[in-house]
Amino acid sequence: MAKNSDDRGGKDKPVERTTSGRQKLMEAALELAATTRSLASLGLREVARHAGLNPNTFYRHFKDFDDLGVAMLDELGTELRAGLREARMRPAKKGFRLSDFSNPAEGLAQAQALARESVGLVLDFVMDHREAYTVGIRELHGTSPVMRKAMQALLDGVAVDMTEDLLGVLMLPAVSHEELLAVARVIVRQMVFFSMDYLEQPSRHAEIKREAERFILLLFWGAIAARAPELLAAAKLKFPAI
Amino acid sequence: MAKNSDDRGGKDKPVERTTSGRQKLMEAALELAATTRSLASLGLREVARHAGLNPNTFYRHFKDFDDLGVAMLDELGTELRAGLREARMRPAKKGFRLSDFSNPAEGLAQAQALARESVGLVLDFVMDHREAYTVGIRELHGTSPVMRKAMQALLDGVAVDMTEDLLGVLMLPAVSHEELLAVARVIVRQMVFFSMDYLEQPSRHAEIKREAERFILLLFWGAIAARAPELLAAAKLKFPAI
DNA sequence: TCATCGGGTATACAATCGTCTACCGAAACA
DNA sequence: TGTTTCGGTAGACGATTGTATACCCGATGA
Structure with missing residues (x-):
């Protein structure tokens, strides 16, 4: 493994709005699903990254x-x-x-x-x-x-x-x-x-x-x-x- | 990593027909896509495994x-x-x-x-x-x-x-x-x-x-x-x- | 008879993934 | 004032993935 401190470095800049984390996650998921692939096949880390949040934050708000x-x-x-x-x-x-x-x-x-x-x-x-x-x-x-x-x-x-x-x-x-x-x-x-x-x-x-x-x-x-x-x-x- | 000689061990038994590898792959993909998830989000290894074939065999027949x-x-x-x-x-x-x-x-x-x-x-x-x-x-x-x-x-x-x-x-x-x-x-x-x-x-x-x-x-x-x-x-x- | 080649395999590697445990600050509340 | 809860972070793990390289064998064809 090259660098395990992964995530948060990438081409897709975070959405960066003044909304709550939950909102940010939903917006990120919407954007990704619309342009990339189906909702169910989105990666939890992927949407968290795109929302500018830590992967684990997802668990705070959603089960799946x-x-x-x-x-x-x-x-x-x-x-x-x-x-x-x-x-x-x-x-x-x-x-x-x-x-x-x-x-x-x-x-x-x-x-x-x-x-x-x-x-x-x-x-x-x-x-x-x-x-x-x-x-x-x-x-x-x-x-x-x-x-x-x-x-x-x-x-x-x-x-x-x-x-x-x-x-x-x-x-x-x-x-x-x-x-x-x-x-x-x-x-x-x-x-x-x-x-x-x-x-x-x-x-x-x-x-x-x-x-x-x-x-x-x-x-x-x-x-x-x-x-x-x-x-x-x-x-x-x-x-x-x- | 536990055992790197992965694949070919699992609950989903191969389709096992007398057809060509290409056919086997298509059938496996159809079955998996119908029951599991969308075609595009299928794993190449996944369908190869379900077809009872080596992952790389996929490349012999299909680009993506x-x-x-x-x-x-x-x-x-x-x-x-x-x-x-x-x-x-x-x-x-x-x-x-x-x-x-x-x-x-x-x-x-x-x-x-x-x-x-x-x-x-x-x-x-x-x-x-x-x-x-x-x-x-x-x-x-x-x-x-x-x-x-x-x-x-x-x-x-x-x-x-x-x-x-x-x-x-x-x-x-x-x-x-x-x-x-x-x-x-x-x-x-x-x-x-x-x-x-x-x-x-x-x-x-x-x-x-x-x-x-x-x-x-x-x-x-x-x-x-x-x-x-x-x-x-x-x-x-x-x-x-x- | 020997070279080629199409279809199949084996192994390896880096990347990414989901999830677990632990820590943290602020707000809510007693 | 002290404590609990809520939303967020950090780091680590084993598993799985796509793909690259290399080997292999039987048929085809010269």
């Missing part, structure tokens, strides 16, 4: 990396849900009113505007939190059952929020609450992929947004068509060209 | 784990696409004929049968290859850009296959080829999640199948509704209750 993972997810997850809800409330105050499709054409137009707003919102959020998003999705299909469950629960929570908010703004005719929730779940999951595309292909931003909107509208169209096809025929709808 | 990864994906990916196509051709021979929706009700019923058949097919396939599926999806969102690109290309390839096969059986009215491809892509991606549910929750198998079918039908309904809503109204369709 699962432990650290759920702590991170607690923090960022609630921030995500709150952010999305708040942002989703904004347009509602801005003049949207509950549409009951008594005028189908108007209702459909409103649905389209709502879809556009929501898609932009999610994608902006992802762009603003690309590190957290990246590791989150990694863990969604990762090796740790704990993290997988936690991420699945988070996505389901988002779908539930979305359903509730949607019910306050848009009354789809003859579409039950459960049906709407199923649609929301599917949308949330699909947005995982659209978000990934969005992060990886900046040059296709506009196109990806259009695709996501189209997907959502297709689902709503389908849901209405399955229950009240005459509404769609009556609406003489103008579906956005491909 | 990305290299091994794309080799595995080459093998299993083509098997997947071939398997799906072959299975998709089967019902076509079994009496399905091209439907042009001149009789809307019949066309829609046929679409529903087709969706059911396809969903069952994919989910069966996933059950039969759960190891490969598990690590594949892991790598889809994993840390290696090489593996991510390869997996995305594979999924896109499946979507293309699906579109072509679909065009041979089902002529959706007024839905363009590009539109159909976009829908196929979305379906393939969503099936990633449905498959995950399917593997993780054996008790909900029937329910998950129904959800997947519903999702696909919803998309087709929506696609038709966007182009020819009068068809749906005329069909007096019987959408499966939720």
Whole structure:
């Protein structure tokens, strides 16, 4: 062994913020996981080094990396849900009113505007939190059952929020609450992929947004068509060209 | 150091098949990645040990784990696409004929049968290859850009296959080829999640199948509704209750 | 028949890892 | 005021890792 007084000498400079050690560790882990490899395969010494702390400090705050993972997810997850809800409330105050499709054409137009707003919102959020998003999705299909469950629960929570908010703004005719929730779940999951595309292909931003909107509208169209096809025929709808 | 003549002593017995060393390594890597952790974070010694080979043998065949990864994906990916196509051709021979929706009700019923058949097919396939599926999806969102690109290309390839096969059986009215491809892509991606549910929750198998079918039908309904809503109204369709 | 070479092995080394034990200062609390 | 607890550090350990060098053997081919 060359020099056993290892660590704390290296190319990756510590994050060096005025936060607590626990925070520093979580931030370091997030940065490393986003750029280097999966959470579970991070080295305890590695993240401590990157946080500018002694390796043993990790033990003071966390049992394993699962432990650290759920702590991170607690923090960022609630921030995500709150952010999305708040942002989703904004347009509602801005003049949207509950549409009951008594005028189908108007209702459909409103649905389209709502879809556009929501898609932009999610994608902006992802762009603003690309590190957290990246590791989150990694863990969604990762090796740790704990993290997988936690991420699945988070996505389901988002779908539930979305359903509730949607019910306050848009009354789809003859579409039950459960049906709407199923649609929301599917949308949330699909947005995982659209978000990934969005992060990886900046040059296709506009196109990806259009695709996501189209997907959502297709689902709503389908849901209405399955229950009240005459509404769609009556609406003489103008579906956005491909 | 206790005993430097390490390796080859352990609880995980070698796979011990009559295959070549290269094959043995790939199989060992697949097994370990499916049960232990992500491909990229596997140890070279670890997989060699699990394959019953000398650590250095790895170098004879692969440069790194990305290299091994794309080799595995080459093998299993083509098997997947071939398997799906072959299975998709089967019902076509079994009496399905091209439907042009001149009789809307019949066309829609046929679409529903087709969706059911396809969903069952994919989910069966996933059950039969759960190891490969598990690590594949892991790598889809994993840390290696090489593996991510390869997996995305594979999924896109499946979507293309699906579109072509679909065009041979089902002529959706007024839905363009590009539109159909976009829908196929979305379906393939969503099936990633449905498959995950399917593997993780054996008790909900029937329910998950129904959800997947519903999702696909919803998309087709929506696609038709966007182009020819009068068809749906005329069909007096019987959408499966939720 | 002899050289080459592809695929497998043996050994060794430095680096890194997780974790154990011990020490320390400051804040909280009695 | 004394003491306990909390967050952080220091050093050491055995284990494991990736990789470099070198040997080996059977098939291939001249």
